[in-house]
Amino acid sequence: MRRLIRSALFVPASKPRAIDKAAHVGADLLILDLEDSVGPDEKEEARATVDTAMDVWSASGAIRTVRVNALDTPWGAADLRIAAQLADAVIIPKVEQVGDLHEVRSALSSHGSSIPIWAMIETPLGLMNLPGISGATGTGLAGLIAGTNDLAKELRCSPDHDRLALVPHLAQIVCAARARNLYALDSVYNHFRDPKGFRAEAEQGRVLGFDGKTLIHPGQVDLAHLYFGPTxxxxxxxxxxxxxxxxxxxxxxxxxxxxxxxxxxxxxxxxxxxxxxxxxxxx
Structure with a gap:
């Protein structure tokens, strides 16, 4: 049975209080983030929290995931090894070609893991290669996640003004996901104290066809359920x-x-x- 994934909350692995709080906010998917929200000097210590976080989240009812660092970084292989052992799924940042997914699948398999993979689309090259990436369902690909902060930077466009410059690219991600029966999650809304702005962006994301939205603050979970859940x-x-x-x-x-x-x-x-x-x- 395909379940609703309306909310996917990023939780910095370097913040124990945030990990504890996330267990009780009702998110459909929880993402322990070892990548962007963790500085280079904190990477090793953050990875050590994966075991605790997955245990704390075990009764939450959420899909428990880990966003690892890319395999071509000094931390990616170790991140993937522990995620393979403990998480329900793994999220790969900045996926740019189908080979990235095959490399991750091979690494997971070497650790005896068959957990699903979620691919973040955050670069122009990732957009250009979407047909191949989304078609790699044999790798255990479960969904695509739009990463518009990095994408806007790479495209040198403005993410403001109703995301006008990003809408064509967001639609590409949804289309690729639908063609392969994958989940499609919209990007984060950075201004977590702006519920009006969140509402506008969430409504836009639903109109585009996204299943749900990635989040950066627990206060956004109920809003995501309101705008992406069936009325x-x-x-x-x-x-x-x-x-x-x-x-x-x-x-x-x-x-x-x-x-x-x-x-x-x-x-x-x-x-x-x-x-x-x-x-x-x-x-």
Whole structure:
């Protein structure tokens, strides 16, 4: 069953209090970050927290992940080794080509791990190679994550003004994910004390088709669930579609009329999927 992933909270591995707090905020996916939020001098100490964090998060109901440093850094191989042993999935930063995923899969396999991989798309080269990256489902790829902070820097564009310069690239990520039945998560919103701005960006992300949003602050979790989770009206509509097709009068029909709309069996499949995901996340 495909579950909802509306919220994916980054938690710096160098901050024990943040790790403890993250266990109780209700995020769908938790990301222990060994990369950007941890300075070079803190890398070794941060890696030592993986065991504790995965244990603290074991009863949270969240998918427990680790964002490792890239394998071509001094810390990547050791990060991956411990993530392979303890995490539910691993997140790879700045994936630029399909070979990056095969290298990670090979390393995980050497440690006896079959955990899924999530790929962060954060560079122009990553965007250019999206078809190959998203097609590498044999590596255990589970989802794509937009990393617009790095992407905007590399593109030399502004991430402001409704992300106008980034929308085409975000749409590329969603399209690549949908083509391969992968999750697609929108990037972080940096201004965590600005709920109005978060709402605007989250609504834009949902319109683009993202499943959920990556977050930098626990206070953003409930907002992400509000904007990316199915609304009561959507759930009610889905239930009515299922009930309508269940009616013996509609047995075998490919298209029916419901509330003045023509509804096809593809809408029935989508309604069932929505209800299943919502039930899995106790919405």
């Amino acid at each position: 009561p009206a959507e759930l009610e509509r889905a239930a009515r579609i299922v009930a309508a097709f269940t009616d013996p009068e509609n047995a075998g029909k490919g298209v029916i009329s419901l509330d003045g709309d023509m509804v096809e069996r593809l809408h029935l499949e989508a309604a069932r999927a929505l209800l299943s995901m919502a039930g899995d996340n106790d919405i």
